[in-house]
Amino acid sequence: SNRVVSVTYAETAPETIELRDLYCRPTGVKSLLATQIRANGRVIGIICCESVSELRIWSTEEAVFAASLGDQAAQFFQSSANAQLAADASAASQAKSDFLAAISHEIRTPLNGVLGMAQSLKDGDLAKPQQEKVAVILESGRSLLLLLNDILDLSKIEAGKLEIDPRPGDFTETIRRSCDLFDGNAAEKGLKFELIVSDGIPTLLNYDALRFRQCLSNLVSNALKFTREGAIWIKAESKLRDDGMVELTVCVSGSGIGMSADVQARLFQAFSQADGSTTREFGGTGLGLAISR
Numbered sequence: 001s002n003r004v005v006s007v008t009y010a011e012t013a014p015e016t017i018e019l020r021d022l023y024c025r026p027t028g029v030k031s032l033l034a035t036q037i038r039a040n041g042r043v044i045g046i047i048c049c050e051s052v053s054e055l056r057i058w059s060t061e062e063a064v065f066a067a068s069l070g071d072q073a074a075q076f077f078q079s080s081a082n083a084q085l086a087a088d089a090s091a092a093s094q095a096k097s098d099f100l101a102a103i104s105h106e107i108r109t110p111l112n113g114v115l116g117m118a119q120s121l122k123d124g125d126l127a128k129p130q131q132e133k134v135a136v137i138l139e140s141g142r143s144l145l146l147l148l149n150d151i152l153d154l155s156k157i158e159a160g161k162l163e164i165d166p167r168p169g170d171f172t173e174t175i176r177r178s179c180d181l182f183d184g185n186a187a188e189k190g191l192k193f194e195l196i197v198s199d200g201i202p203t204l205l206n207y208d209a210l211r212f213r214q215c216l217s218n219l220v221s222n223a224l225k226f227t228r229e230g231a232i233w234i235k236a237e238s239k240l241r242d243d244g245m246v247e248l249t250v251c252v253s254g255s256g257i258g259m260s261a262d263v264q265a266r267l268f269q270a271f272s273q274a275d276g277s278t279t280r281e282f283g284g285t286g287l288g289l290a291i292s293r
Helices: 014-027 060-123 128-158 171-180 183-188 209-225 261-265 276-282 288-292
Strands: 004-007 029-039 042-052 167-170 192-197 204-207 231-240 246-254
Touching: 004 014, 004 060, 014 029, 029 060, 042 060, 060 128, 128 288, 167 171, 171 192, 171 209, 171 231, 183 192, 204 246, 209 231, 209 246, 209 288
Parallel strands: 192 231
Antiparallel strands: 004 029, 029 042, 167 204, 231 246
16 A cells, blocks of 8 residues: 555565565565556556565665656656547547538538528518418528538637638728628617727728628627617727737627626637526527637
8 A cells, every 4th residue: 555665575575475476486586666656546557676586675765766766657657648638639529520510511502402492482472471481481591501600610610721811801891881780680679789980990901801790790699689778889999010910909898688707707618608598598509709719
């Protein structure tokens, strides 16, 4: 049970009595010094120093040295185990990302066909009850398509394959048009919806308008979802950096339900919601903020 075992008389010592006939006598071991290799609270091996043919009284320095060897061996095995765990986790994550990307593509293709046919039916001469049913099909299909796109984007991000394509464009016009899409939803809930764009933002900037709209839409959608009354503000401002680049800051704020410190800590984790009741009451998958980050 001792971490280091020092034995001068290997053939008669209680610590080695079980090894006498099996090991000590056949090999001629007279004295031995043994130390445990421990990892995660378990003994995973033993380092043993032996004196053959003659007895040896082990010194304190030798016992300390043996213990040091045991510590170093334990650290080595632990590092190897951690490295293997990290490699296994990385491989599992890659497999998950590949699966999500493949299944998203496979589902999206027939779904686009369903949406196309549903749109054709809606544009046709249908009675009002049929029009309402087709509208439900379109709304449900579009929601599913958005979910698939989010899953595909998340898998690309985790695989490091999401591409940013910056191009020259009018940033102020982009953010105004993006926010215009939410005016109706805000009005339906009786919310004040205000966009504040700083005068200092340059007219022409090099940025990825598609990804910017995606991130802003996720943030504004969340603000609308969790705000029952009051207002939502979107504020955009810029700062000229020392290297000549323009740093943009877009802040989405509102008088929503708020968040506890625990929720804030896991806010940007994929598939994360405040709790089960949040999903039941407000819906959503918890992917939007993870993608935006």
